[in-house]
Amino acid sequence: MALLQNNFPTFLQGFGYTLLSSIIALIGSMILGTGFAIMQIVPQKWAQVIGNVYVQVFRNIPLLIITFFFFLVVSKYVKMSGFTSGTVALMLYTSAFIAETVRAGILAVDGGQMEGARANGLSFGQAMQYIILPQAFRIALPSLGNQFINLVKNSSILAFVGGLDLMYQGNMVAANTFDTFSTYIIVAIFYLILTLPLSYYIQHLERKLKRAL
Amino acid sequence: MSMIEFKNVEKYYGNFHALKNVNLTIDEGETVVLIGPSGSGKSTLIRTVNGLEEIEEGQLLVNGFDLHDPKTDMNRIRKNVGMVFQHFNLYDNKTTLENVMLAPRLVLKRDEAENKKLAMELLEKVGLADKAANMPSELSGGQKQRAAIARSLAMQPKALLFDEPTSALDPEMVGDVLDVMRDIAKDSSMTMLVVTHEMSFAKAVADRVIFMAEGEILEDSTTKEFFEKPKEVRAQKFLSQVEHH
Amino acid sequence: MEKAKKRQFGIIATIVLAAVIVLGLMWATATANRNAEHQDTLARVEKLGRIVWGVKADTRLFGLMDTKTGISQGFDIDIARALTVQISKQTGVPMSAEFVPVSTASKMQLLKNTNIDGSVSTMTITPEREKIIDFTNQYFDAGQSILVKKDSGINSIKDMNSSKYTVIVVVGTTAATETAKFAPKAKLLAVQDYATGMQALKSGQGQAMSTDNAILYGFATENPEYHIAGGTFTHGPYGIAFDNNQKPMIKETNAALATIKQNGIYNQLIKKWFSHVPGLDWRSLEAK
Numbered sequence: 172m173a174l175l176q177n178n179f180p181t182f183l184q185g186f187g188y189t190l191l192s193s194i195i196a197l198i199g200s201m202i203l204g205t206g207f208a209i210m211q212i213v214p215q216k217w218a219q220v221i222g223n224v225y226v227q228v229f230r231n232i233p234l235l236i237i238t239f240f241f242f243l244v245v246s247k248y249v250k251m252s253g254f255t256s257g258t259v260a261l262m263l264y265t266s267a268f269i270a271e272t273v274r275a276g277i278l279a280v281d282g283g284q285m286e287g288a289r290a291n292g293l294s295f296g297q298a299m300q301y302i303i304l305p306q307a308f309r310i311a312l313p314s315l316g317n318q319f320i321n322l323v324k325n326s327s328i329l330a331f332v333g334g335l336d337l338m339y340q341g342n343m344v345a346a347n348t349f350d351t352f353s354t355y356i357i358v359a360i361f362y363l364i365l366t367l368p369l370s371y372y373i374q375h376l377e378r379k380l381k382r383a384l
Numbered sequence: 385m386s387m388i389e390f391k392n393v394e395k396y397y398g399n400f401h402a403l404k405n406v407n408l409t410i411d412e413g414e415t416v417v418l419i420g421p422s423g424s425g426k427s428t429l430i431r432t433v434n435g436l437e438e439i440e441e442g443q444l445l446v447n448g449f450d451l452h453d454p455k456t457d458m459n460r461i462r463k464n465v466g467m468v469f470q471h472f473n474l475y476d477n478k479t480t481l482e483n484v485m486l487a488p489r490l491v492l493k494r495d496e497a498e499n500k501k502l503a504m505e506l507l508e509k510v511g512l513a514d515k516a517a518n519m520p521s522e523l524s525g526g527q528k529q530r531a532a533i534a535r536s537l538a539m540q541p542k543a544l545l546f547d548e549p550t551s552a553l554d555p556e557m558v559g560d561v562l563d564v565m566r567d568i569a570k571d572s573s574m575t576m577l578v579v580t581h582e583m584s585f586a587k588a589v590a591d592r593v594i595f596m597a598e599g600e601i602l603e604d605s606t607t608k609e610f611f612e613k614p615k616e617v618r619a620q621k622f623l624s625q626v627e628h629h
Numbered sequence: 630m631e632k633a634k635k636r637q638f639g640i641i642a643t644i645v646l647a648a649v650i651v652l653g654l655m656w657a658t659a660t661a662n663r664n665a666e667h668q669d670t671l672a673r674v675e676k677l678g679r680i681v682w683g684v685k686a687d688t689r690l691f692g693l694m695d696t697k698t699g700i701s702q703g704f705d706i707d708i709a710r711a712l713t714v715q716i717s718k719q720t721g722v723p724m725s726a727e728f729v730p731v732s733t734a735s736k737m738q739l740l741k742n743t744n745i746d747g748s749v750s751t752m753t754i755t756p757e758r759e760k761i762i763d764f765t766n767q768y769f770d771a772g773q774s775i776l777v778k779k780d781s782g783i784n785s786i787k788d789m790n791s792s793k794y795t796v797i798v799v800v801g802t803t804a805a806t807e808t809a810k811f812a813p814k815a816k817l818l819a820v821q822d823y824a825t826g827m828q829a830l831k832s833g834q835g836q837a838m839s840t841d842n843a844i845l846y847g848f849a850t851e852n853p854e855y856h857i858a859g860g861t862f863t864h865g866p867y868g869i870a871f872d873n874n875q876k877p878m879i880k881e882t883n884a885a886l887a888t889i890k891q892n893g894i895y896n897q898l899i900k901k902w903f904s905h906v907p908g909l910d911w912r913s914l915e916a917k
Contacts, residue, residue, distance in 0.1 A: 230868070243832045253818065253834065276719045287473025287532075289435055292462045292539055301486060305477045333818040333834075342734055343819060346801030351738040355753075356654075360478040 174289075174353050178344045185340030186361050192336060193323045193365065198296040199262040199320065200263050204269025209299060209374060211274050220272070229267035234328050235364045237264055253332035265322045277303055278312030309380045316373035320366050327362075386445070387412045387543050387575040388433055393442035395428060395599075402428045404599040405441070412542070415569045417578040417586040417607075420596035421622060426579045429596065430545050434458075445485060461492060466536030470548040472528040474520040480507065480531050481516040484538045492539065506534040509565050526557030530564055537568070541573035544568065550582060558582070563570045565589070583626055584586065589612055595619040637882050665752040671877040674746050675722045682709040683739055683748035684732035687822045688900050691751045691849030694730060701728055704902040708768060712749075712869070715885035732822065733801035737761060742870050747882070751844060752867035753803040763875050764868030765882045770914060772861025773804050774842040778854060781836060784858030786811045795835035797826045804840040807863050827852070841865065845908045857908065890916035 173184065210222030241256035251259070280294065281301050288298035308315070330338035341358035345351045388410040388613065395403035402425050410416050418426045431437040432444060435458045436449055444451040447464050475483050484503040494502075507513045510530035512523075520528055529549055536544055546565065550558045562585050568574055569589045579626040580586065586593055593610040595603040597620075602616045614620045632876045633684060634657045638900040642860070674680045682699050685692030729745050741761055742808035753771065775796070777783045789796060790812040798805040801818045808817060818835050820826045827848050830838045838845070842861050849855055869886075871878050889895045896915045903911040 181746070239828075242834065243825075246834060247832045273826070281473075281476075283469060283471050283473035284476065286436060287469065287475065288487075290436065290462060290467035290469075290473075291535060292459060292491040294459055295486055297490050301490070302475050302477065309477070325852045331821050331828075333820055339819070342821075343805075346734055346805065347757075349737045351734075352658075354808045 174247050174344070174348060174350055175357050178340075178348070181340045181344055182357060182361060184339070185261035185337035185358075186364075187328050188324070188329070188335045188339075189337040189361075190365065192254065192261065192326045192329060192334065196262040196265060196322055196326065197319060197321070200266035200318075201267035203262065205273050205304070207266065207270040208273035208277060211270070212277055213295075222342030226267045226270050229263050230271065232264075234260060234264045234325055235331060238328050238332055239341065254329060254335040254336075257326070257332050257334040257336075261322065265318060265325070267270065269315065269317050272311045272314045273304075273307060275307075275314075279310045280306045292365075308339050308364050312373065312377055312380065315376075319369055324362065325370065334350065363372055385408065387414070388577065389443075389445040390429075391443040391445075393432070393439050393444055395425075395432065395439050402599050403432070406442070406601055408594065408601060408604065410575060410577060411446045411487065412575055413572050415589055416578070416592045416594060417590040418577065418579045418596060419581070419583075419586065419622070419626075420602075421517060423598075424596040424597050425599040427547055427560050428599075429534055430467075430547050430577055431580050433543075433545055434462050434467055434588055436467075441537075459491070461606045463539060464542045464553070465545060466541040466543070466550045467531070467545040467547065468532050468536055468541055470551050472520075472525075472532045474523075474528055474532055475534070476520055479517050480512060480523065483520070484535050488538050489534070503534070503538055506537050507531075507582050509537075509567070511560065524557060525553045529553065529557075529561045533561070534578050535540050542573075543577070546576065546578040546580065548581070550580065551567060581626060583611075583623075595622070597622075664710035665777060668743060668872075669830050669877065670746050670871055670875045671720075674724060674878075675720060678723060679710075679725045679727050680716070681727045681729055681744070681746045682706075682711050682713075683731035683750055684709065684728050685750045687732075687824050688751055688844055689851065690843065690906070691847075692730075693847075698874075701730060701890070704769070704898060705751065707898045707901070708747045708869075708889075708895075709747075711889050711898070712882060712885045713778050715888050716881050718879055719884060733799055734772075734821075737894075738868070740870060743872070746871070747878070748870040750870075751841065751867055752870050753841070754868040755803060755837070755865070760868075761775055762873055763871045763879050764870075765879055766886060767866035767868055769843065769867040771841040771843050771865055771867055773807055773839060773863040773865065774845050774857045774861050775837040775839045775859065776845040776848055776855050777831070777837045777858045779856050781858075783837060783858055786837075786862050787859075789815045789837060792816060796828050797835035797838040799823055799826055799840060802840055803863075803865055811862055823848070830855070843903075843909075846903075846909050849908070850906060852884075 182241065205226050207222045210218045213219065238257050238260040241251060242253055242258050245251065246256060285298055286301050288302045326336055327338035329336035330342055333339065337358055341354050345354040348354065386409045390406045390408040393403055395407040406429065410458050419429065422428050428437055432439050433446055439452055442452065446461050449456045449461055451461065472610060475486065478486060488499050489496065500557050504513060504516065505514055510533055512527060512530055512534065515523060515527060518577055523531060542595060549565070550561055555563065566589055569576055590607045593605060594601055595616060597618050603610065603614060603619050605615070612625060651771060684699050684705050686694040688703065690703055692701045694701050710726050713724055715866060717724045730747060731739055731745065731750055734752055754767065764909045773802050775786050783789060792814050795816040795818050796808050796812065797818045797820060798808055800821060805817065805819055818829065821831055823840070824842065826838050829835060847856050850859055867881055897913050899911060903909055903914060
């Protein structure tokens, strides 16, 4: 506990950066993921290919490599800090999984919904926006929740590139105090403070949407 | 003036020849019933009319636009041609009222107050005013189909397509849906193309009956002619099967 | 009724889960404490007939993993081997040397957990570390420097005392704490290992990498565009580390260290590893 008291500002700073990175990556990966999910189901072959390649590339490469790619290679041409590289990598990596989840959700929506909407005069985009995606997200919500929790945990990747996050600060505290054991327990508790409410919120949302059906 | 015109239309699913040299003209305001054994191509034919199925050869004019022309804006045709499906295809994530109001709001940009007024009138007409706030999952099959009809009518189309609208319903629900359809048919300006097995409905409402088998139109007669003395042997056989069932 | 049952099940499940977590933590803490209680390292290595050394795997010249053989090679490894032989002679117990790669961040905990018996891993002797673990006498004289691009215009750590500069360090090294004393305004970027640090320096994430001069010489040989600027600005000799209160083991190791320094083995190893490093006066490293 003395360890927590003495290093509280450090942990808090790390917590803040982890939270910030997670929020940016979450919003970004939802937008990108949904976009690439749609690309994979439109009739245009070229769009399908792009969507598919994107998902396969980012889903099948370790997050650490993507992070280092931005941190060590891209930053030669475009200046970016460890925090930025890590967050961008996290966003792209997660978006590939979200694309797959959302795509599965879209495919699980009854085909009649799209036909009904098109026959009713809606464009493909309008049908997606108002009819298909809301239903797809509801179907995909449990797996999306898993992705979000993974995203928060995966943000510890920032520690490898000096991203100032919780894990990074934990490493620093552990290195300075030599109390590895307690430090990482504290770090774990901080992660739980982020992930537990998120899990509960998603469970709550699932229940709420089930009732609305 | 013709509303729907098929000229030498061919349609394939891979090697399967689904529509064979279809020639058919339906005039504005006409009510035409399409019958035939299952797998005869009735559903395929009706689905080509609003572009849910593409045709491979020939010409298909709907409201003056050629559907086989890639430049034709399908959404413009669909604005004028509504469709009612066997499985309703109501928007599962919207209330009954929203189901009716959505397309006019998005596509026709209808004023919100007017949209709501019209939607409520339509729900009143199909007997669902009290279900306006319910989700589709809370409606019975018959109620769903009447809501779907209201949804199509809200776009104020020139033509309505019905693809086996009562086939998925429990028998006691069928009557209400047919009553609503009968009301619509009374409106002399509405063109209706109906795929159905309800012979009594066809007899009572249709101006013409089309009989299809194996992708071909075998008979195109006035209702009276068709039911009194069908020309085709297969149509006779079909009629006797359906009526003695 | 059904709902109440479900709720009850939920409560029970939560309690069980909480109990498992609490018990697990207690068990883990107890294990950690037991490990923290001194086991006599010398008695253990004599009984098992082997000394497990923690060595670096990412540090050229001291401990670098040969990717073909999977075995680390370097000055630290050779010193550990020589010490093992010498300690065997002194105690009359035949012992073999085994090597486990450690990172800067993990080696303290590995010592405490007795996963490793001792650590020869470019570890600077500091008063803070002495509180937690034991050090032998110094086995290598080192000091902190900075590695910069030759055309960077940076001549010493003092030139970097500005917020526009970022100094790359490795988490848990003395350099991470010392740099702030000499260039307090400079930003610090702590990475996990030297290889990443070097890559980060090359891609412009920082303008200098700082750690012990001997390690930086290893990188300078590999990357001719970079050089060491301004010599050493700290003095931090390396020691061999053992768990806390291991007087017998420290005594044996110090004796062994003194012997290999006297009989010339130490100087042979200095020559083997440092004589070809450009810019380094390797003779100054020899035992007198």
